[in-house]
Amino acid sequence: MKKPAIQFLMLFLSMSLFTCDNEPLEPSLLPQEETSNLDCLTATQAYITAITNFGSWDGNEATYPPLCADYAASLQGLIDNCGDPTGSYQALLGTLGDCSEPLDPDTCESAIANSGIAEANLNNATSDLYTQFCNGYVLALQEQIEICGDADGSIQSTIDGLGDCSETVPNADIVGTWLLTAWNGEAIDLNNDGTENTNFLNEMDCYTNETLIFNSDNTGTAMSTSFATFTFEIETGTTNSYVYTIECEDEIENSDFTWTQNGNTITITDTASSDVSEWTINGNDLSTDIPSGFIAFDSDDFSVVVTQDLTFVYEKQ
Numbered sequence: 001m002k003k004p005a006i007q008f009l010m011l012f013l014s015m016s017l018f019t020c021d022n023e024p025l026e027p028s029l030l031p032q033e034e035t036s037n038l039d040c041l042t043a044t045q046a047y048i049t050a051i052t053n054f055g056s057w058d059g060n061e062a063t064y065p066p067l068c069a070d071y072a073a074s075l076q077g078l079i080d081n082c083g084d085p086t087g088s089y090q091a092l093l094g095t096l097g098d099c100s101e102p103l104d105p106d107t108c109e110s111a112i113a114n115s116g117i118a119e120a121n122l123n124n125a126t127s128d129l130y131t132q133f134c135n136g137y138v139l140a141l142q143e144q145i146e147i148c149g150d151a152d153g154s155i156q157s158t159i160d161g162l163g164d165c166s167e168t169v170p171n172a173d174i175v176g177t178w179l180l181t182a183w184n185g186e187a188i189d190l191n192n193d194g195t196e197n198t199n200f201l202n203e204m205d206c207y208t209n210e211t212l213i214f215n216s217d218n219t220g221t222a223m224s225t226s227f228a229t230f231t232f233e234i235e236t237g238t239t240n241s242y243v244y245t246i247e248c249e250d251e252i253e254n255s256d257f258t259w260t261q262n263g264n265t266i267t268i269t270d271t272a273s274s275d276v277s278e279w280t281i282n283g284n285d286l287s288t289d290i291p292s293g294f295i296a297f298d299s300d301d302f303s304v305v306v307t308q309d310l311t312f313v314y315e316k317q
Helices: 005-009 037-055 064-082 088-095 108-123 127-148 154-162
Strands: 024-028 176-188 197-199 211-214 219-234 242-262 265-270 276-282 285-297 304-316
Touching: 037 064, 037 108, 064 088, 088 108, 108 127, 127 154
Parallel strands: none
Antiparallel strands: 024 285, 176 197, 176 211, 176 304, 211 219, 219 242, 242 265, 265 276, 276 285, 285 304
8 A cells, every 4th residue: 555755744644444244434633613824824924923022011901802812813813824722822812812902910710821931932933033932932931830830840841851942953953863753542452452542653663763853954855664454343232442453564664854943933845745744843853733633434334433633743853
């Protein structure tokens, strides 16, 4: 079964699934609303303008509602046109309320909104302003910890990942070779050993040498060396427990791509198909998410049998 490497990157997974009666179940990605790259680009540009204006508010209460409303509309535009797999845009939108009055600077909502603005400034910073905006983002995150707390340590992890903010050429972080190390989803027992795993790759001997190579001239190559076919049977006496079978096939597929970096966001464009995907770089980890990326449907009534959110994680070598 042939699989272009970039299609693999985009999470267009082709998996063969069957019931115990050998009736085929057709898996697919959750149908996505068709959105052009131009729509997302336009929404992003509107967001940059709105958040810049909102972040520069001079304290005049009369001008706050329209600035806030424009910011809220731009966030909704990002959600509608670009997606919001991590829920971060929706979280920021929720802090704004009805925009009738300025946020209390001492509230958690205000701290989260300030961090969002600081992050946007950093993500859109040119190299000569990177250190300045990085330090601003660190201060905003530290304020968020002080006001809101940091129960799971994720905010502090973000601060630690920024280091001393001395990096002035963010692109240097991505250049090099990255190895696929995780398919993360809800715990599953693919190898039927009685132990579930949230990293699907720990459940199979496949996809062990999938790599992404990023060149300094903004070109790259996706290299795929294997491909897995999955089958399952419904466990006797159950209606939602499965016994899986995995067949791994060796297959060499190389696909070229181009890439751009904006802060910690990496945008990959398949040279052949022009398909675009967004990734997040965090230190030595590079990841991409897709909600309900793995879905199996019953061929009789098309009801959902299995659905999974997936996160692909690559590690820099």
